[in-house]
Amino acid sequence: MASNPSEANTSIEYSIGPVSEFLDGVPRMIKAGAHRLLVAKTESGIAAIDNACPHQGYGLVQGGYANGVVTCQWHNWKFDISSGVCLNGEENVACHVTRVVNDEVIVTIRTPDNDETRANLWPSLDTAMSEHRIGQISRDTARLLAADTQPSDIVGAAMAYAGRRNEYGFDHGMATATDCLSMTQGVRQRIFGDERTLALAQGLDGLCDDARYRQSRPMPEPFADLPQGYGSQLMQAIDSENIELAEQLVVTAIHYGVGIAGLKPWFIRACGQHHYDFGHQAIYVQKAFELLEIAGPELALDVLPTLAFGMAYGTKEDVLPYMKKFMRDLANVDLAALAHAPSSIRTPQRTNVARRMAELVVDEQLCPTQAIVEIATANGGVEVLLDAVVLAGSLRLARYDDMYDRNGDHDFRWLDITHVVTYAHATRWAWHNDPGVDAARLALFTLFLAHDSGRGERRGMAPITFPTPVDGGLRDAILRRDARTAVAAALGSSPQQTIDELLDMSLEDGAGSFIVQAHIIKLSVAAAREFELLDDRIVLAGAAAFSAGRRIERFVANAAHEAIDFIRIGQPPKRYFTGTWVFLVTPIIHVMSS
Numbered sequence: 001m002a003s004n005p006s007e008a009n010t011s012i013e014y015s016i017g018p019v020s021e022f023l024d025g026v027p028r029m030i031k032a033g034a035h036r037l038l039v040a041k042t043e044s045g046i047a048a049i050d051n052a053c054p055h056q057g058y059g060l061v062q063g064g065y066a067n068g069v070v071t072c073q074w075h076n077w078k079f080d081i082s083s084g085v086c087l088n089g090e091e092n093v094a095c096h097v098t099r100v101v102n103d104e105v106i107v108t109i110r111t112p113d114n115d116e117t118r119a120n121l122w123p124s125l126d127t128a129m130s131e132h133r134i135g136q137i138s139r140d141t142a143r144l145l146a147a148d149t150q151p152s153d154i155v156g157a158a159m160a161y162a163g164r165r166n167e168y169g170f171d172h173g174m175a176t177a178t179d180c181l182s183m184t185q186g187v188r189q190r191i192f193g194d195e196r197t198l199a200l201a202q203g204l205d206g207l208c209d210d211a212r213y214r215q216s217r218p219m220p221e222p223f224a225d226l227p228q229g230y231g232s233q234l235m236q237a238i239d240s241e242n243i244e245l246a247e248q249l250v251v252t253a254i255h256y257g258v259g260i261a262g263l264k265p266w267f268i269r270a271c272g273q274h275h276y277d278f279g280h281q282a283i284y285v286q287k288a289f290e291l292l293e294i295a296g297p298e299l300a301l302d303v304l305p306t307l308a309f310g311m312a313y314g315t316k317e318d319v320l321p322y323m324k325k326f327m328r329d330l331a332n333v334d335l336a337a338l339a340h341a342p343s344s345i346r347t348p349q350r351t352n353v354a355r356r357m358a359e360l361v362v363d364e365q366l367c368p369t370q371a372i373v374e375i376a377t378a379n380g381g382v383e384v385l386l387d388a389v390v391l392a393g394s395l396r397l398a399r400y401d402d403m404y405d406r407n408g409d410h411d412f413r414w415l416d417i418t419h420v421v422t423y424a425h426a427t428r429w430a431w432h433n434d435p436g437v438d439a440a441r442l443a444l445f446t447l448f449l450a451h452d453s454g455r456g457e458r459r460g461m462a463p464i465t466f467p468t469p470v471d472g473g474l475r476d477a478i479l480r481r482d483a484r485t486a487v488a489a490a491l492g493s494s495p496q497q498t499i500d501e502l503l504d505m506s507l508e509d510g511a512g513s514f515i516v517q518a519h520i521i522k523l524s525v526a527a528a529r530e531f532e533l534l535d536d537r538i539v540l541a542g543a544a545a546f547s548a549g550r551r552i553e554r555f556v557a558n559a560a561h562e563a564i565d566f567i568r569i570g571q572p573p574k575r576y577f578t579g580t581w582v583f584l585v586t587p588i589i590h591v592m593s594s
Contacts, residue, residue, distance in 0.1 A: 520546065
């Protein structure tokens, strides 16, 4: 970014006193204009550094000084006073040139322009990312923003660091960074100025989560020519788990000028072949291309090969035994008819159709695939089917008893149910960008997940009845971990207030582990966007309940119990398909209409 004329380098000289004041070698705090300096005599002459420790700003002159090294007394950071180099800690302190003229010490305070500031900060941010130093990440981010750096450039630099280091390719960290970036730049920007630091720091923290201490995987070389039918080959490579070929095809396509618009449909179609990772891969495809839309196509090499890697690595849930019946039902669906069903205009009638479909999804013992497809084909196609899935998933979240997260007998918890909403939201994005049979199949996979998310209820887990709506109180309910009050506030407050508080609170440290924080952010973002389409407060209530709920946020105990069971009996965890249905006291249609 070019510097404005007002941002040019400036140098100002200050006389800070006679040499005799510093001959005793005792560090002194000296004011030079608006600057506070630590000045002391060293073996090489008079040295001057900023008095404020770059960690948190505490005065260095209050610390210890010996052998040319000053120590900040607050956190034991140490600095070479002659150079400002940090010897113990994370960041150097600014060092200023001094000279002696007629026994007066003259210090030159040089203010770098934005270009130089950014050039100095990028290596610091890279080091902070590699060590996962969230304090340094936050400070460097704030300084970069103050130097007029675009948020997309900050996230782009972090993506370049993390992308080839992630163990499983595009992951929660990259998806979360995209959502955080969307709040600070682009058409959905809602955070401005210094406050953008919070959103970006959350995103960069997630990028460090998997990449930390890992070696970067080499980028494949492009083929000599762009293969004929590269898109179909990419789909096949992903399906056959040929990671090397999948990445190389993407690199080749980018090298030969295939733009983002040319690659996007092939990723969507590849994703539509399978129910990948409880919907994760569909979500990642959406986030990858949203990231490129905000940050620009120059980031494609850092993002899309990694996306292909993750998709090829992903678990195909649809080939597992628990999905056999659904896959038989899916084989009998006329996907072309569903895909080509005309979308209807959003009207109260269409909304009621979607609510009735959602009731079927949550009420039926077996997934009502054929019935849902017939209703959807006649009443708006894939769009209304996705409406129903979002409503069903939101309803399950809003009425979930968070005490069941602590019941080891239940193998489907809140964290899993959030995927119903985010998966459907990603599939809607896919449908809007590449409508067709593959996106229609993807929509039916979201239907399966919406039904499967009721596994606990069908085994006797009693849903919570809905509280009386109240106006306000969502922020406090989230802070107190009071899911019922959060639902009441989401149902009774103005939707915009609820959305604002959901998104604001999603950026606070509301979770004990990154993976849960990532789900809070992506669910809040998806719920806000889906509400724009559905205008149904149950969508916001579901996100509010999860954000405020007493969730399981660390998974050590669960893993240990599973290990004990497996070692004892040598069998995998049981997966239950049927059970006793417990009906809600409050009719679903009434709750959705409120």
